[in-house]
Amino acid sequence: MSTKLFGEPVQRREDPRLLTGQGRYVDDLGAGALEVAFVRSPHAHARIRDIDVSDALDVEGLVAIYTWEDLPTLLAQPLPLLIPHPALTHGRTAYPLARDVVRHVGEPVVMVVARDRYLAEDVCALIQVDYELLKPVVGVEEAAQSAQLVHEDVPDNVGAHLIQEVPSADGLDARELIETAPHTLTFRLDIERSASMPLEGRGVYARWDADDRSLRVYSSTQTSTSVRMAIAAKLGLPLPKVEVIAPDVGGGFGVKIVHPWPEEVLVPWAAMLLGHEVKWTEDRREHFVSSAHERAQVQFVRVGFDDDGRVLGLDVNILHDHGAYTPYGIIVPIITSTQLLGPYKIGAYRVEFSSIYTNTVQVTPYRGAGRPQGVFCMERTMDHIAEYLGADRTAVREINFIQPDEFPYDQGLIFQDGRPLIYDSGDYPESLRLLKELIGWDGFPALKAQAAAEGRRIGLGIGCYVEGTGVGPYEGGHVQITSDGRVHVSTGLTSQGQGHETVFAQIAAAELGVPMERVSVVTGDTRRFGYAVGTFASRAAVMSGNAIALACRKVREKALRIAAEALEADPRDLEIIDGEVRVVGSPGASIPLATVAVLSNPLRYAFDSETARATQFAGASSFDRPPVEAGEEPGLEGRDYYSPIRSTFASGMHAAIVETDSLTAEIRILRYAVVHDCGNLINPMIVEGQIHGGVAQGVGGALYERMVYDDHGQLLNASFMDFLMPYATEIPSIETAHLETPSPLNPLGIKGAGEAGVIPGSAVIASAIEDAEGIRIDKMPISPSELFDLRRAATG
Amino acid sequence: MHEITLTVNGMIRQVEVPGRRLLSDCLRHDLGLTGTHVGCEHGVCGCCTVLLDGEPVRSCLTFAVTVDGHDITTVEGLAARDGTMSPVQRAFGECHGLQCGFCTPGFLCTVTALLRENPAPTEQEVLEGISGNLCRCTGYQNIIKSVHRAAEIMAEERRADADSEQPGEEIV
Ligand code: FES
Ligand code: FES
Numbered sequence: 011m012s013t014k015l016f017g018e019p020v021q022r023r024e025d026p027r028l029l030t031g032q033g034r035y036v037d038d039l040g041a042g043a044l045e046v047a048f049v050r051s052p053h054a055h056a057r058i059r060d061i062d063v064s065d066a067l068d069v070e071g072l073v074a075i076y077t078w079e080d081l082p083t084l085l086a087q088p089l090p091l092l093i094p095h096p097a098l099t100h101g102r103t104a105y106p107l108a109r110d111v112v113r114h115v116g117e118p119v120v121m122v123v124a125r126d127r128y129l130a131e132d133v134c135a136l137i138q139v140d141y142e143l144l145k146p147v148v149g150v151e152e153a154a155q156s157a158q159l160v161h162e163d164v165p166d167n168v169g170a171h172l173i174q175e176v177p178s179a180d181g182l183d184a185r186e187l188i189e190t191a192p193h194t195l196t197f198r199l200d201i202e203r204s205a206s207m208p209l210e211g212r213g214v215y216a217r218w219d220a221d222d223r224s225l226r227v228y229s230s231t232q233t234s235t236s237v238r239m240a241i242a243a244k245l246g247l248p249l250p251k252v253e254v255i256a257p258d259v260g261g262g263f264g265v266k267i268v269h270p271w272p273e274e275v276l277v278p279w280a281a282m283l284l285g286h287e288v289k290w291t292e293d294r295r296e297h298f299v300s301s302a303h304e305r306a307q308v309q310f311v312r313v314g315f316d317d318d319g320r321v322l323g324l325d326v327n328i329l330h331d332h333g334a335y336t337p338y339g340i341i342v343p344i345i346t347s348t349q350l351l352g353p354y355k356i357g358a359y360r361v362e363f364s365s366i367y368t369n370t371v372q373v374t375p376y377r378g379a380g381r382p383q384g385v386f387c388m389e390r391t392m393d394h395i396a397e398y399l400g401a402d403r404t405a406v407r408e409i410n411f412i413q414p415d416e417f418p419y420d421q422g423l424i425f426q427d428g429r430p431l432i433y434d435s436g437d438y439p440e441s442l443r444l445l446k447e448l449i450g451w452d453g454f455p456a457l458k459a460q461a462a463a464e465g466r467r468i469g470l471g472i473g474c475y476v477e478g479t480g481v482g483p484y485e486g487g488h489v490q491i492t493s494d495g496r497v498h499v500s501t502g503l504t505s506q507g508q509g510h511e512t513v514f515a516q517i518a519a520a521e522l523g524v525p526m527e528r529v530s531v532v533t534g535d536t537r538r539f540g541y542a543v544g545t546f547a548s549r550a551a552v553m554s555g556n557a558i559a560l561a562c563r564k565v566r567e568k569a570l571r572i573a574a575e576a577l578e579a580d581p582r583d584l585e586i587i588d589g590e591v592r593v594v595g596s597p598g599a600s601i602p603l604a605t606v607a608v609l610s611n612p613l614r615y616a617f618d619s620e621t622a623r624a625t626q627f628a629g630a631s632s633f634d635r636p637p638v639e640a641g642e643e644p645g646l647e648g649r650d651y652y653s654p655i656r657s658t659f660a661s662g663m664h665a666a667i668v669e670t671d672s673l674t675a676e677i678r679i680l681r682y683a684v685v686h687d688c689g690n691l692i693n694p695m696i697v698e699g700q701i702h703g704g705v706a707q708g709v710g711g712a713l714y715e716r717m718v719y720d721d722h723g724q725l726l727n728a729s730f731m732d733f734l735m736p737y738a739t740e741i742p743s744i745e746t747a748h749l750e751t752p753s754p755l756n757p758l759g760i761k762g763a764g765e766a767g768v769i770p771g772s773a774v775i776a777s778a779i780e781d782a783e784g785i786r787i788d789k790m791p792i793s794p795s796e797l798f799d800l801r802r803a804a805t806g
Numbered sequence: 807m808h809e810i811t812l813t814v815n816g817m818i819r820q821v822e823v824p825g826r827r828l829l830s831d832c833l834r835h836d837l838g839l840t841g842t843h844v845g846c847e848h849g850v851c852g853c854c855t856v857l858l859d860g861e862p863v864r865s866c867l868t869f870a871v872t873v874d875g876h877d878i879t880t881v882e883g884l885a886a887r888d889g890t891m892s893p894v895q896r897a898f899g900e901c902h903g904l905q906c907g908f909c910t911p912g913f914l915c916t917v918t919a920l921l922r923e924n925p926a927p928t929e930q931e932v933l934e935g936i937s938g939n940l941c942r943c944t945g946y947q948n949i950i951k952s953v954h955r956a957a958e959i960m961a962e963e964r965r966a967d968a969d970s971e972q973p974g975e976e977i978v
Pocket of ligand 2: 903904908944
């Protein structure tokens with residue numbers, strides 16, 4: 011790499027527009043578009059008997075009303091099941107508009123198009139839907155035992171059931187080893203629902219060009235390429251006639267990876283039908299009841315260990331609540347059950363999960379995607395072992411760590427990408443050492459005693475995790491240098507605030523040896539790059555970062571080849587500095603990349619003095635060879651893909667000190683420390699920002715956020731008034747330290763960083779509260795009143 | 807329909823709105839100022855914060871007709887006429903106080919008013935000052951840093967203005 015851009019805290023280039031109100035989010039587009047509102051089910055479980063629109067027809071400004079019966083054949087089918095899995099024997103997805111049964115509050119039943127949203131909502135209010143109420147199934151344990159079914163043809167409400175076993179080195183299984191272990195513990199853990207909750211909800215805006223018979227759709231999505239394919243398939247359009255663009259997106263955190271949402275196919279369909287631009291912008295209540303949630307699990311744990319705390323066998327049984335539908339398959343419980351092992355090598359492991367239907371909003375990945383639950387399980391287990399043995403909690407962890415010389419380390423499981431769970435690199439003992447130093451682990455007992463003397467309760471908690479990042483199958487990058495010397499980079503995956511325009515420009519500038527100002531980056535626009543998977547699983551930097559680096563290397567090689575010819579030099583003697591190809595050690599012998607770009611594209615027509623140099627009478631080419639040689643292409647551009655053999659594994663450890671009020675049980679985080687290892691850092695400022703944001707979501711999940719369903723399947727807190735997302739006043743200042751263990755799997759040696767911060771949140775806070783209180787904390791999130799009740803129960 | 811007149815970012819704008827039109831929708835969709843964002847439309851997130859006669863208000867809880875004749879500043883009006891970003895905007899950029907940028911216009915307006923009232927806020931005053939705005943991306947740490955940095959830049963600029971003894975240009 012020729013310049014020092016890689017690894018620098020470069021200022022973000024997306025900021026000037028976002029700071030001045032010039033960002034363009036979906037709802038900022040399409041002035042004059044017709045607007046959509048939906049009649050959504052007010053019931054968790056009901057049969058639709060009749061839909062009566064007669065009162066609504068007189069609303070001035072009404073354009074169209076659609077129900078399931080109006081949908082053409084392809085659209086009238088259930089939405090795709092995105093990630094099939096052999097264990098998902100009873101996968102079910104929703105219809106774009108409910109067909110005859112609604113299975114959660116918020117399911118779309120009628121679509122209304124009107125001149126504006128106000129009028130569309132007026133119409134919705136006048137549509138009468140007659141429902142026959144069915145008994146709702148709420149709560150994962152209730153559902154697992156209920157005779158009442160969410161889907162008539164899914165017995166016991168079980169969508170998927172999977173057992174994974176990793177025997178010990180000498181072939182014994184976990185249950186046998188637990189039976190014969192010197193010590194065993196059995197306990198239950200609970201985690202409640204939360205959700206991604208980006209501040210911008212979902213949104214879709216579609217423009218149908220009737221003359222060109224083409225469709226352009228803007229969606230607030232984490233995957234524009236796949237939305238495009240879904241729309242083409244569902245609307246029966248040739249793929250080249252559909253383009254999808256993810257403009258500025260106001261946060262995703264997982265929920266926007268799901269696709270196609272009903273609205274993503276219905277809005278374009280209406281636009282085609284009506285011959286007019288159509289737009290739908292989700293409101294906050296809709297986001298609560300009709301997008302997706304995550305996290306809820308009940309875990310039954312049995313562990314066997316020796317006198318030193320070495321885990322000999324671990325047996326975990328998970329009930330996973332996946333809500334009413336499974337569009338995203340069973341990725342969440344797969345991740346929970348595989349990433350549960352964290353930085354540890356344990357004797358033998360058995361994990362069994364049942365993924366259960368309930369009459370609630372569907373469950374799909376939210377930042378962390380099943381890992382917070384897995385880490386909660388493993389870290390609670392470590393703490394319980396330490397407590398049982400009277401050992402230091404870090405000592406028990408340490409004795410179970412995979413050692414730095416044991417990589418690559420095969421956990422013996424199949425990961426969420428369908429490939430072996432093999433850790434590529436890491437240094438867990440060093441992470442722990444850094445963390446203990448950062449938080450002052452060894453000095454804490456003195457601090458605690460001092461606080462106790464003052465009548466205060468403080469506690470220290472810890473949580474460790476390993477995160478599989480950068481999952482395949484692939485991403486691509488395209489790089490073009492034009493005759494003005496500008497560098498145009500594009501990649502198919504999307505951005506929701508991660509600063510991709512900046513980090514990808516850093517990579518391209520460093521690889522090509524051009525000033526960063528000359529590089530522009532486009533993401534998530536299928537007009538520019540059609541092949542991509544999407545932004546999730548902390549994969550963008552790893553996947554597209556490496557793909558762009560590889561594409562740049564191709565372009566660089568071509569530039570050097572052309573420049574070598576022009577300079578009559580050996581390509582090996584050339585370097586690119588500041589946008590100029592130079593002969594090393596002979597100043598003056600140089601050619602700007604702009605000129606190389608001109609020479610790369612033999613022209614018949616000139617349109618400025620630069621391009622005139624490449625025209626046929628400019629005398630640049632040899633008469634013995636064709637202007638474009640076999641195997642060559644005109645233009646200074648390159649495209650390449652990065653497809654990893656398997657995921658790369660980042661890791662980290664968090665510690666927190668909390669204070670619990672001895673009277674009110676109020677919980678306050680006094681300090682929060684993070685040690686994070688995501689391999690080589692492209693832009694430390696951005697990585698740090700990702701960690702801060704993740705930790706804040708972790709704290710939210712540990713102390714405040716939960717989805718409260720009543721027995722009728724009504725979400726009682728579907729607003730920001732009642733779903734408590736943390737404000738600045740709830741988030742502690744976060745102290746960070748970085749370790750950089752490069753990944754051997756990719757050219758840049760990087761690992762993903764997007765989700766890390768959130769993963770151990772509940773584990774760390776539970777650990778700290780437990781330390782402060784001396785009461786087991788096995789259920790998260792925890793509120794002051796719950797802690798208060800636990801205290802009461804503990805003192806009898 | 808009601809005809810109302812607003813002074814928005816120093817420009818007089820006339821617009822016809824139904825009585826129920828929210829100020830946020832009026833700004834975004836009638837006047838095309840889409841920098842003001844709507845994150846909850848029920849007054850909690852603060853994304854829609856604009857300055858009404860200099861004071862921060864939630865435009866999603868305000869009917870456009872009720873501010874007839876008033877002065878409004880949105881994020882589009884924070885920079886100087888020549889496009890130079892305000893100290894608050896620059897500080898947010900410098901300190902990485904934004905990620906997706908959706909909450910940012912609300913924070914910028916809130917902080918602009920906060921620092922006008924209290925040019926050197928303490929840590930606690932900053933926390934309180936921004937405690938009505940949600941951000942799902944940044945974890946707030948860099949936003950807090952940005953507020954302090956903005957106060958610093960403003961102080962530097964005041965000193966520079968005083969030193970140069972030239973009448974400072976008023977930003978309208
Ligand atoms: S949109 Fe106005 S406070 Fe959330
Ligand atoms: S930057 Fe995304 S919500 Fe604040």
